[in-house]
Amino acid sequence: MKKTVYILLTTICSAFGTPLLAQMSADTTASKSSASLTFSGYVEAYYTHDxxxxxxxxxxxxxxYNHKRNREINVNLAFIKAAYTSERIRGNLAIQAGTYAQYNYAAEQPLLRNVFEANAGVKLSKTRDLWLDAGIFTSHIGFESAIxxxxxxxxxxxxxxxxxxxxxxxxxxxxxxxxxxxxxxxxxxxxxxxxxxxxxxxxxxxxxxxxxxxxxxxxxxxxxxxxxxxxxxxxxxxxxxxxxxxxxxxxxxxxxxxxxxxxxxxxxxxxxxxxxxxxxxxxxxxxxxxxxxxxxxxxxxxxxxxxxxxxxxxxxxxxxxxxxxxxxxxxxxxxxxxxxxxxxxxxxxxxxxxxxxxxxxxxxxxxxxxxxxxx
Known part of the structure; x- marks a missing residue:
């Protein structure tokens, strides 16, 4: 299930009586109507017999590092993710658990081992699909992921x-x-x-x-x-x-x-x-x-x-x-x-x-x- 929250802000232009305020209201409405906050999740249970x-x-x-435990039922990866997107801004936060995190993040600081993803991004151009993102993100190297x-x-x-x-x-x-x-x-x-x-x-x-x-x-x-x-x-x-x-x-x-x-x-x-x-x-x-x-x-x-x-x-x-x-x-x-x-x-x-x-x-x-x- 994905729960999406759409934020709609409108103003009544006639109450102000000026074309400038009416234009500002229209721009604000168009910008806010494209914003969304989405929650999602993933759970993978496994059994490996060596x-x-x-x-x-x-x-x-x-x-x-994946499916690491032998001859026992366990969870490889489970996470809850919140993703915010709008026309010029985006962000992701996902908290993880499972043996994938246990073994693959063993060298990280304890408080960061449960962070699957945490990043923020801004679109740098109004006309081009050019984004700057910073934080912790899934690797672009390779055709496989942890999912x-x-x-x-x-x-x-x-x-x-x-x-x-x-x-x-x-x-x-x-x-x-x-x-x-x-x-x-x-x-x-x-x-x-x-x-x-x-x-x-x-x-x-x-x-x-x-x-x-x-x-x-x-x-x-x-x-x-x-x-x-x-x-x-x-x-x-x-x-x-x-x-x-x-x-x-x-x-x-x-x-x-x-x-x-x-x-x-x-x-x-x-x-x-x-x-x-x-x-x-x-x-x-x-x-x-x-x-x-x-x-x-x-x-x-x-x-x-x-x-x-x-x-x-x-x-x-x-x-x-x-x-x-x-x-x-x-x-x-x-x-x-x-x-x-x-x-x-x-x-x-x-x-x-x-x-x-x-x-x-x-x-x-x-x-x-x-x-x-x-x-």
Whole structure:
């Protein structure tokens, strides 16, 4: 249920008897009539069964942040959101709970761990769709978000789990009049950080260029330039996120994604010069979805994540994190705002990195189900 409050202010122009006051009244009425305050919410309950992990292991592998708890019914994400919009002003405030917030916001200050979104924006032009927003907002990097109902697969891809879900700072967003291009530039506090990392003075910069030539094609390129290390290490980061969404509303739809990032090597011990070269990680992913009907959808995903130097996912093994992922997903929309999802997934790594009852394993198998509603 969405409750929308419309504010209407009118004056009786004849009581004043001047055309000027009548014009002011008309302008005020037109401006206020477009303002709205909307309340909405989302709740996703889930159960994950990790067939590989020991029975005593209550958590999924460390590189995952959604659907984290193992062999127990829990809430991945629940939030209540208030959104205010008018012709030139907008704002959002969403308060969250669930295991997604517990694990993904663990590095933030305690009072901020329950903030899913908190931002304010103003339209800078009367004739152009140019907005300045500041605060805490969902990340523009990647094609997946923390809201499973809006994703093609129940669980997130490896590249999504290990790139920013949220950012904090200020951003300029411009949508061209024909609606085909979206251009975004932002100054943020860091790589998925509300408060800056101690020892890092920043700030960081993030951009987005999105092109939608028609309803069947969407192309995106997002970047992050900054660091997630203290200044003393002089480890700058340059990250690129590319994806294409093809035929999203058709019978057969496809997402092709590719992330690649590089951290400059740290300074040599006892030498103030920065280390030469960079540590590089990358991740390709392909998702194909088949819509049997508006209510029933099937999806399959193949992905790979290569982080041999442990920049994002540290394993302490000879080959680092080099892992394939395969998953099959079934979605049933019970109602337009209620969906049941089930997904089977297998990870296969070059090194033995997954905990099992008999030690470490090169593979990990899991089954996840969820029931999500929005209102």
């Amino acid at each position: 067939f590989t992990a020991p029975k005593t292991n209550q958590e999924r592998p460390g590189f995952l 499973s109902k809006d994703c093609w697969t129940l669980t997130r891809s490896l590249l999504a789990e290990n790139s920013p879900y949220y950012l904090s700072g200020a951003k300029l967003t411009y949508l061209t009049p024909n609606g085909k291009w979206t251009l975004l530039g932002s100054v943020v506090n860091g790589w998925q950080r509300i408060a800056k990392l101690p020892g890092y003075t920043g700030p960081a910069i993030s951009t987005q260029v999105q092109y939608k030539p028609n309803a069947s094609v969407l192309l995106n390129w997002s970047t992050f330039i900054g660091s997630d290390r203290p200044d003393s290490l002089k480890q700058s980061r340059f990250f690129n996120n590319f994806y294409a969404i093809l035929n999203p509303n058709g019978k057969i739809s496809t997402i092709l994604g590719f992330d690649i990032g590089a951290d400059r090597k740290p300074i040599v011990s006892g030498d103030r010069r920065a280390g030469s070269g960079s540590y590089v990680w990358y991740s390709p992913v392909a998702i194909v979805r088949y819509s049997i009907s508006d209510a029933v959808k099937l999806a399959g995903r193949v992905e790979y994540y290569d982080d041999k130097n442990g920049v994002i996912i540290a394993t302490g093994t000879a080959n680092g994190f080099k892992t394939w992922g395969y998953s099959v997903n079934f979605d049933y929309f019970i109602l337009p705002n209620a969906v049941f999802q089930i997904e089977g997934k297998v990870y296969s790594s070059q090194d033995a990195i997954f905990e099992s009852a008999s030690g470490l394993s090169k593979t990990n198998t899991s089954l996840t189900t969820s029931l999500a509603i929005s209102f």
